[in-house]
Amino acid sequence: MKKLFAVALGVLTAIGGFVDIGDLVTNAVVGSRFGMSLAWVVVVGVLGICVFAEMSGRVAAVSGRATFDLVRERLGPRVGLANLFASMAVTLLTFTAEIGGVALALELATSVNELLWVPVAGVAIWLVLWRVRFSEVENIFGLMGLALIVFAVAVWQLGPDWGDLWAQASSPKPPAEENWGTYSYYAVALFGAAMTPYEVFFFSSGGVEEHWKTDDLATMRSNVFVGFPLGGMLSLAIAASTTLVLLPVGVQVDTLGQVALPVAVALGKIGLAVALLGFFAATFGAACETGLSVGYSLAQYFGWQWGKFVRPRQAARFHLVLLLSTILGIAVLLTTVDPIKVTEYSVVFSAVALPLTYFPILVVANDPDYMGEHVNGRLANGLGTVYLVLVLVASMAAIPLMLVTKAGQ
Amino acid sequence: MARAVVVLAAVAILGGCVTPVTGAGTYRAKALSSVQAAISETETTRITLQGVERGRIFGPTADVIVTGNETALGSIAATLGSVQPPAGNDRIRDETSQLLSDAEDAVAAARIAVRRSDAAGIRDALTEVQKVTKQLERAEQALVSGPS
């Protein structure tokens, strides 16, 4: 019974914790401009993250070490440093975007200006990282994130022509007002939003934080193979909601408020309140995860003590990195840059960094020294290799597409 | 090689900021995209105002959305205004600028009414916003269909 409860909790927090500010914004924008014609990218991206999250979770459970930890050992300090640099840069950018997302969600609820919320959100996030237990952070924000199911309810309530939605999803080409350039650009952005690099470090470091062992493999797999796809469905629901309400009238999403509008139209104030709660939970939870990931990657490269499973004084450098990252994130947002713009850049650069971050995972998961009998089987390697090719293509196409389409215009 | 990438990236980011002097066809395209962006803002305002009228959106949320629309319209107008119109495009420039200004006024009235929770003001603003959206849509049609 207790085991069942643990499994259920794991799945639910995986669903609720799946969506972050990148998914919220990118799916809403795509729905409002391309309808459901990019839905296939979400499906491909979610499968990809499942494959690599399972690998990195397995590495943590079997070897007791986090994936990033093993990258330097396996691939040497130079490759490890390149990996570290790319991952940290992108994760810091994502962290900044998440803090901005929290501030925007609070602004929408109170009409107090976002800039005033930025330091409040930043300090709150740091305090949670300083004091609140790891499992509590995951459980509280994961379960609160389930509020985003309201988007699926809203889509249902809007009574769409399901046949029409399906027709859009199954014809992967740009609609009349867009072109192949912007279509491909948003395909890459959506892919980067679904397969964010920090997700895999965080998942394996989190596994070490929670002292996973080989008996936890089944629970970990259910989190990944049930939780993540269901979380991915929430992404599709967000896209569908803007497709139904905003696409027909020519509204192109570029603010968080517009993301919430379809829910208000469909379900009124209650739905809107739930959606705002969902925004807050998703962004706050993701901010904690990305903040921790910056600390994990730096500490694990140098071999410093890391983690929330020890007293802060025993992981002083790790906590210093968390503190400095938060200060940096707040500082960047206080330059009045639009957090939505930061989010858009973070998903595109995530796509660029993907090969550097995923390739080492594949290598480590195949190493019998760490994995014993749990090395990758043929399926994992087959899928892993296919995805490695996909992320390489996306990574190489990202910057040129951004230049050519002027970031999607 | 790395330096080339950095330069390219810098060009890309800066290229998004500068509005170049353009030929007649491209000016028309610029006016068209301004009009379409404006429609996106006014329609958002309309949906929000209707939501407020029907008690489906909270005051603060509506305030944030509509204020955002107003600011965005201001910057759309400013961006178009900063582009040097090539010869023969002055009429397009004047008409489009006027429309964008009307749109900004309508949305500003909406913002004021929403902040005051003024039901009558919201109804009037809604009518104005819908009217200006119709004008923007007509202008969109005209710009799409070619020189007049």
Place this chain on the structure above:
Amino acid sequence: MDGTVAGRRYDAALNLLDRQIIDPDGGLVANVDDLELTERDDGRLVVTALLVGPGVLGPRLGGRLGHWTVAVWRRLCAEENPKPGRIDAADISRIDSGVHLAARPDDRGVDGLERWVDEHLIGRIPGATHEPE
């Protein structure tokens, strides 16, 4: 290249370099950034110590980045000719996926930065000694 530890033979490059150093309580210390090799009388090279710090990691990174790392480290160190953090090979108790030590390292070069950050920054924030679980 091979080294002998407590009677067993290990391939030092494979089993020692870049490995996590773990102290007797299970705490993480640092990664092995380089090895100190000594030539024995019979001409063979033996690993006599683990080396830690930017001063020895820099050269392994190579190129301009490596030079720059070493130069910055030299500037920041108080002494004239700074020595890298050193852990004697005799202190190694066993080697599995990490390098386990029999005694906590007492060389400031190994954990100096951690001590400094702890004393001057993190340790001063309220709640720093809060038990995690």
